[in-house]
Amino acid sequence: MKKLWILLLVVILGAIGYVYFSPSFERIKPTIKIYTNGYTNFQKPIKIEIKDQSGIRSYQVIAKGNGFEEVIAKSANPDLGKDVILNVKLPKIDTKNIQLKVIATDKSDWHFFRGNMAKKSVVLTVDTTPPNTVIINNSYAIGRGGSAAVVVQVTDKHLKNAYILVNNKYKFKLIPFVKKGYYVALIAWPFNENSFDANLVAVDYAGNKSIAHIPLYWRTGGIYKFHIKKITISDNFIQNIAKNILIKMGMKVPNNPIAIFKMENETLRKIDEKNISKITSKVYEKNIINNFYIKKFDPLPGSVEEAGFMDLRHYYYKGKIISTAVHKGIDLAKIEHAKVYASNPGRVVAEKYEGIYGNTLFIYHGLGLYSSYSHLSEFLVKPTQEVRAGEVIARTGSTGAVFGDHLHFGIYIQGVFVNPLEWMDPNWIKLNILDIIYDAKRTILK
Numbered sequence: 001m002k003k004l005w006i007l008l009l010v011v012i013l014g015a016i017g018y019v020y021f022s023p024s025f026e027r028i029k030p031t032i033k034i035y036t037n038g039y040t041n042f043q044k045p046i047k048i049e050i051k052d053q054s055g056i057r058s059y060q061v062i063a064k065g066n067g068f069e070e071v072i073a074k075s076a077n078p079d080l081g082k083d084v085i086l087n088v089k090l091p092k093i094d095t096k097n098i099q100l101k102v103i104a105t106d107k108s109d110w111h112f113f114r115g116n117m118a119k120k121s122v123v124l125t126v127d128t129t130p131p132n133t134v135i136i137n138n139s140y141a142i143g144r145g146g147s148a149a150v151v152v153q154v155t156d157k158h159l160k161n162a163y164i165l166v167n168n169k170y171k172f173k174l175i176p177f178v179k180k181g182y183y184v185a186l187i188a189w190p191f192n193e194n195s196f197d198a199n200l201v202a203v204d205y206a207g208n209k210s211i212a213h214i215p216l217y218w219r220t221g222g223i224y225k226f227h228i229k230k231i232t233i234s235d236n237f238i239q240n241i242a243k244n245i246l247i248k249m250g251m252k253v254p255n256n257p258i259a260i261f262k263m264e265n266e267t268l269r270k271i272d273e274k275n276i277s278k279i280t281s282k283v284y285e286k287n288i289i290n291n292f293y294i295k296k297f298d299p300l301p302g303s304v305e306e307a308g309f310m311d312l313r314h315y316y317y318k319g320k321i322i323s324t325a326v327h328k329g330i331d332l333a334k335i336e337h338a339k340v341y342a343s344n345p346g347r348v349v350a351e352k353y354e355g356i357y358g359n360t361l362f363i364y365h366g367l368g369l370y371s372s373y374s375h376l377s378e379f380l381v382k383p384t385q386e387v388r389a390g391e392v393i394a395r396t397g398s399t400g401a402v403f404g405d406h407l408h409f410g411i412y413i414q415g416v417f418v419n420p421l422e423w424m425d426p427n428w429i430k431l432n433i434l435d436i437i438y439d440a441k442r443t444i445l446k
Contacts, residue, residue: 026054030104032120039158039206040098040124045087052106056080057115059104061088065126066095078107090124099123127206131156135200135212136182137440139432143219145191145310145419147411149433150214151440154202155181162202164214167193172414175367176288178444184292184437186367188416191310191326224419226310229327233261233317237403245401249355258322264356264401265315265323272355273328279350279362280370281415292367292437295389296426297343299373300332300396300407307331309419328417329372329410333396336405337377340394342387346371351379357408358400361393371423374408375400 030052040046050056057080061073073088090098101121108115132155139148152174154162164172164187174183189196198214238257242264246253249268254260311327346363349370354360357374361381364370377397381387396407411420422428 026106026108026116028053028106029116029118030056030106032102032104032118034100034102034120034122036100036122036124037205038122038125039127039204040090041128041206041208042090042092042126044207045089046100046124048086048088048102050084050086050102050104052082052104052108052116054115055082055107056084057105057107059084059086059102061086062101062103063091063093063098064101065093065098068093068095093126096126097123098126125158125206127158127204127208129156130208130210131159131162131202131204133162133200133202133210133212135214136443137436138214138216139436141217141219142187142189142196143224143419143422144189144193144196145417146189146219146224146422147413147418147432148187148189148198148216149184149436150187150198150200151177151182151184151437151444152200152212153182153444154200156202156204156208158204158206160203160205162200164198165201166190166198167196170416173283173368175283175285178288178290178441180288182444184289184367184440186369186413186433188413188418190416191328226312227308228312228314229307231313231315233315233322237261238317241401245355248353258317261315261317262323265325268355269325272357275354276357276360276362276372276412276417277415280372280412282349282364283368283414284347284364285366289366290441292434294344294365294369294423294429294433296429297371297409297411297420297423299340299343299371299409300334300338301341303332303334303338303407305330306333306406309421329374329408330420331406331408333404333406337395337397338405338407339392340373340376340396340407342389342391342393344371345389346387348381348383348385348387348393350383351381353399356401358402359394359397363387363393368414370412372408372410372412374410375402375406377405 033049035047058076063072103119105115105117134153136151138150142148164185172185172187174185177184200212202210238261242261307327309330313325314321315323344365346365349364350362359376360374362372375397376394378395381393398405411418411423
């Protein structure tokens with residue numbers, strides 16, 4: 001009898017051990033992920049992910065709101081697998097909030113072969129109304145490579161993002177202006193684009209989108225007509241300037257003189273311009289601004305313009321064209337090591353050796369507007385320093401890929417280089433930037 005009891009005890013302990021250690025009796029509940037930001041407009045399906053190491057036995061997805069309750073997805077197929085991914089379309093219910101509840105059971109034999117059950121629910125805010133968008137004021141026209149100002153109103157209880165979109169690819173950030181719901185921006189017509197189209201885009205957290213066209217006429221002629229220049233490259237330039245720039249930038253120098261120049265003028269130029277775009281892309285304003293003022297830029301008073309904005313340069317070596325480049329600024333020359341002035345107050349955001357541009361200084365003036373000063377021999381200000389209008393910030397030089405001492409002056413709007421000649425003309429600034437912003441402010445405050 002005693003042996004029978006011992007045998008029975010061993011059997012019981014063995015059964016308990018089997019249940020406890022057997023994979024078929026695992027006790028981990030399924031994991032449920034509901035991919036949502038807490039909002040819905042009933043248009044985009046909700047992604048649900050259910051996982052379990054023993055496999056999914058069954059699931060249910062229940063929608064509930066304003067007296068409505070319905071199972072909108074379910075399955076009790078034992079071959080569902082370990083991962084189940086659902087894209088569930090919500091029923092259109094007249095309600096401010098809708099609850100989404102997911103119940104899942106795994107294939108474990110735990111709980112008397114019923115498996116482990118997991119539940120998860122979220123409450124989604126229902127929003128089917130697109131943001132309200134209004135164009136308050138904008139510049140009358142814009143030229144290729146030029147700039148413009150835009151003031152808009154965007155209102156939405158659940159606003160996620162709003163921006164100006166140029167040619168469906170260039171985003172310009174909006175800056176809060178005067179009152180809640182109003183924004184201002186400087187925008188640009190990128191020179192490499194043959195046409196121009198601008199829209200105010202606003203998106204809320206539920207996925208509703210509004211698009212409002214910004215009416216800007218196209219300017220042609222005058223400072224928007226660009227020139228072709230022929231430049232002869234010598235062996236001396238290649239060996240003593242182009243080659244040394246590549247060495248200074250840590251690049252492998254080719255043996256062929258034409259290859260050296262092409263690497264400096266094309267490969268390094270792309271790297272430099274990518275770096276400059278990154279430096280000049282940031283918008284620093286975070287709070288509402290009430291005013292914006294800028295006067296004409298005149299960084300090198302009494303200078304002579306040596307090269308124009310967007311000149312198309314053809315480089316010749318021993319009578320044959322070997323490379324081309326577009327000049328993304330203007331070159332100003334005076335005397336060697338001439339004083340360079342800050343025409344407008346701003347913050348120094350960077351000063352660095354930038355390949356073909358040599359020693360370059362960048363100043364932020366607000367609304368995403370930057371000025372740049374290249375080929376400098378000396379920096380007279382430091383990063384993060386606030387500079388005053390009229391302050392001497394640097395001296396001209398011949399650093400980088402140049403033939404002699406001069407200043408390469410550039411203007412950027414949120415990473416896009418624009419025509420500096422506009423910003424050197426006080427009448428253009430008044431009519432196309434300041435008046436637009438001031439008139440919009442009066443309208444907002446009425």
